[in-house]
Amino acid sequence: MYRIALPKGALMEGSKKLLQGLGLDYDDQQKRKLIMPTFNGQAEVLIVRPTDVAVYVENGAADLGFVGSDVIEEHSPKVLTLAALPYGRCDLVLATPTISLIKDLASVPDYCKVATKFPNLTRRFFRQHGIPVEIIKLYGSIEIAPLLKLSEAIVDLVGTGRTLRENGLHSIHHISTHTSRLIANRVSWQLNHSWIKKLIDGIDEQTRGEESKT
Amino acid sequence: MVRQERFRQIILDTFKSWGYQPVLPPTLESLEALEAGRPKFLKECFKVIDAEGNLLALRPDLTLPIARLAATRLSEVARPLRLCYASKVFRASPHLADERREIYQAGIELIGEYVDQAGSKDNQEDDDRYDLIKVTKSNLECLSILIETLAAIGLKDYKLVLSHTALWQYAGEIFHQIEELLEQDIASSLDQLLMHGKFVDYQRMINQVEERTLKACPEGQSDLKNILTQTANHPLAYLKEACYELTGKPVEILEFLDQDSEIYQELQAITLLEEVYGPNLFLIDFTLRPDPDFYTGLYFEVVVPGYGKSIGHGGRYDNLIASFGRSEPAIGFSLQMDSLLKYTKPENLSELSQMKDALRVPFLESEKVRLIDVIAETRKLRQSNRVVVLD
Numbered sequence: 001m002y003r004i005a006l007p008k009g010a011l012m013e014g015s016k017k018l019l020q021g022l023g024l025d026y027d028d029q030q031k032r033k034l035i036m037p038t039f040n041g042q043a044e045v046l047i048v049r050p051t052d053v054a055v056y057v058e059n060g061a062a063d064l065g066f067v068g069s070d071v072i073e074e075h076s077p078k079v080l081t082l083a084a085l086p087y088g089r090c091d092l093v094l095a096t097p098t099i100s101l102i103k104d105l106a107s108v109p110d111y112c113k114v115a116t117k118f119p120n121l122t123r124r125f126f127r128q129h130g131i132p133v134e135i136i137k138l139y140g141s142i143e144i145a146p147l148l149k150l151s152e153a154i155v156d157l158v159g160t161g162r163t164l165r166e167n168g169l170h171s172i173h174h175i176s177t178h179t180s181r182l183i184a185n186r187v188s189w190q191l192n193h194s195w196i197k198k199l200i201d202g203i204d205e206q207t208r209g210e211e212s213k214t
Numbered sequence: 215m216v217r218q219e220r221f222r223q224i225i226l227d228t229f230k231s232w233g234y235q236p237v238l239p240p241t242l243e244s245l246e247a248l249e250a251g252r253p254k255f256l257k258e259c260f261k262v263i264d265a266e267g268n269l270l271a272l273r274p275d276l277t278l279p280i281a282r283l284a285a286t287r288l289s290e291v292a293r294p295l296r297l298c299y300a301s302k303v304f305r306a307s308p309h310l311a312d313e314r315r316e317i318y319q320a321g322i323e324l325i326g327e328y329v330d331q332a333g334s335k336d337n338q339e340d341d342d343r344y345d346l347i348k349v350t351k352s353n354l355e356c357l358s359i360l361i362e363t364l365a366a367i368g369l370k371d372y373k374l375v376l377s378h379t380a381l382w383q384y385a386g387e388i389f390h391q392i393e394e395l396l397e398q399d400i401a402s403s404l405d406q407l408l409m410h411g412k413f414v415d416y417q418r419m420i421n422q423v424e425e426r427t428l429k430a431c432p433e434g435q436s437d438l439k440n441i442l443t444q445t446a447n448h449p450l451a452y453l454k455e456a457c458y459e460l461t462g463k464p465v466e467i468l469e470f471l472d473q474d475s476e477i478y479q480e481l482q483a484i485t486l487l488e489e490v491y492g493p494n495l496f497l498i499d500f501t502l503r504p505d506p507d508f509y510t511g512l513y514f515e516v517v518v519p520g521y522g523k524s525i526g527h528g529g530r531y532d533n534l535i536a537s538f539g540r541s542e543p544a545i546g547f548s549l550q551m552d553s554l555l556k557y558t559k560p561e562n563l564s565e566l567s568q569m570k571d572a573l574r575v576p577f578l579e580s581e582k583v584r585l586i587d588v589i590a591e592t593r594k595l596r597q598s599n600r601v602v603v604l605d
Contacts (some may be wrong), residue, residue: 058522059523061522080413080501081411081412082414083414084414186502186523187517187518187519187521187524190373190497190499191373191497191517191519193461197458
């Protein structure tokens with residue numbers, strides 16, 4: 001039986017819809033259950049934290065996973081990135097409080113304190129721009145860090161920008177754009193090549209469908 | 215531990231049945247030897263300082279010390295050298311979370327050329343053919359031993375995944391042609407994306423490259439334009455499909471290759487082993503990248519369902535022995551004993567089978583028999599190859 005890891009949270013709904021389109025719908029009525037078989041009996045679906053999706057796939061505990069490209073670039077897991085998925089688009093931005101004197105990249109002071117869930121991407125970005133910063137790694141609710149003076153700026157993923165606005169923050173620099181990816185364990189890809197290939201073709205069709213709608 | 219030792223015996227017995235001699239190279243290795251043989255190990259090895267302040271390494275691999283042995287102390291011994299081992303190697307930076315720093319490996323090395331058979335080399339024209347035969351002979355010997363070893367320890371649903379450095383060289387040449395045409399550094403990025411399995415980014419870049427190549431081709435460079443766009447033997451098409459279409463059963467993948475090419479003939483010859491050892495043994499995965507500083511041709515990995523990484527690997531390394539001063543071809547493989555143990559179910563292995571045949575003798579003192587007499591009597595039995603246990 002194949003195993004597919006899905007991320008809890010923002011990408012969950014899109015992932016479920018995509019699986020439905022591929023004939024891999026599963027029963028998610030029991031909210032506390034974390035492993036669910038698909039109705040066609042072909043696969044099992046695991047629900048795990050987004051960053052853990054890559055860990056499960058890398059170690060072969062899951063054959064496939066759906067995960068944001070932000071997680072892949074942050075953690076560089078040894079997995080195959082097989083397809084771009086037509087949902088979950090968001091932006092990694094540098095944001096500060098609207099009242100802050102830091103209004104753009106040029107006004108970021110040396111050793112500025114930056115709170116983020118993505119220390120590697122943040123370090124890479126500031127290094128590219130030659131700005132030394134102090135990075136504070138947080139695991140969630142990054143937006144409150146500047147309000148509590150824990151940091152002067154944040155680097156975080158933004159979908160609509162609403163959370164930023166509601167917490168008195170605004171984006172001052174766009175760092176990168178991210179979407180979801182289908183990832184696979186290399187050995188699973190070798191052993192189940194034709195099955196996975198069929199899924200990729202199905203995903204391509206859905207992606208083209210989404211594009212023609214917009 | 216008992217199972218591990220039993221495994222080791224079964225594996226070494228299989229190696230010996232092909233005429234391979236067990237060797238135990240030194241645990242400490244000089245850093246210069248590592249640097250000469252496989253520089254990437256410099257980062258991965260444990261460094262040790264001796265009393266004089268010299269830097270040494272705990273051996274990160276057994277192939278290197280055996281290669282050096284072959285080039286130095288065993289240089290006068292008849293070829294091919296058939297050596298095998300089952301012992302531990304040490305890595306300071308494990309790649310995956312569950313990879314250990316102390317790795318128990320068993321494997322073989324087949325070093326040097328087969329003895330020339332009379333009449334096998336008639337003239338210069340047959341040289342290429344002759345080389346292919348030599349390569350094929352050692353490929354077949356090495357893979358047969360691997361298959362027989364896995365059968366001996368009861369591993370069933372595994373696959374041998376084949377790759378080859380030639381395919382990567384070919385891709386690299388095309389990358390460089392495009393690079394020269396576009397005057398942009400893309401070869402290494404394309405190479406890296408493909409190597410790290412970033413198929414999505416790779417395809418995006420290839421699509422951009424295709425657009426720009428078609429625009430950038432001035433009239434005078436029509437040769438290159440032809441290379442890049444002609445429909446027959448279409449390298450860009452090959453590059454575009456490179457990630458998705460180069461993994462699968464040998465029959466599906468080999469049809470992409472030119473039947474006259476050496477790589478086709480080399481791989482085709484290997485798949486014939488299925489006639490001997492049963493069907494569906496092999497897969498081909500050309501996205502699997504052999505370390506280019508080390509491997510010089512065939513590369514293979516042993517995979518099993520549900521394990522997520524390979525449990526053994528090997529290939530040709532025709533340049534390694536030369537770095538220790540003697541130029542000769544070589545091929546070998548190593549198996550990760552810990553992974554094999556985890557994956558093989560205990561019932562697959564006739565564990566302690568020796569103990570079942572053991573003769574059990576009461577170890578008792580009586581008026582007629584002293585303890586020392588029991589020792590003396592059972593010694594004779596052991597000398598005639600019986601297993602005798604004292605109760």
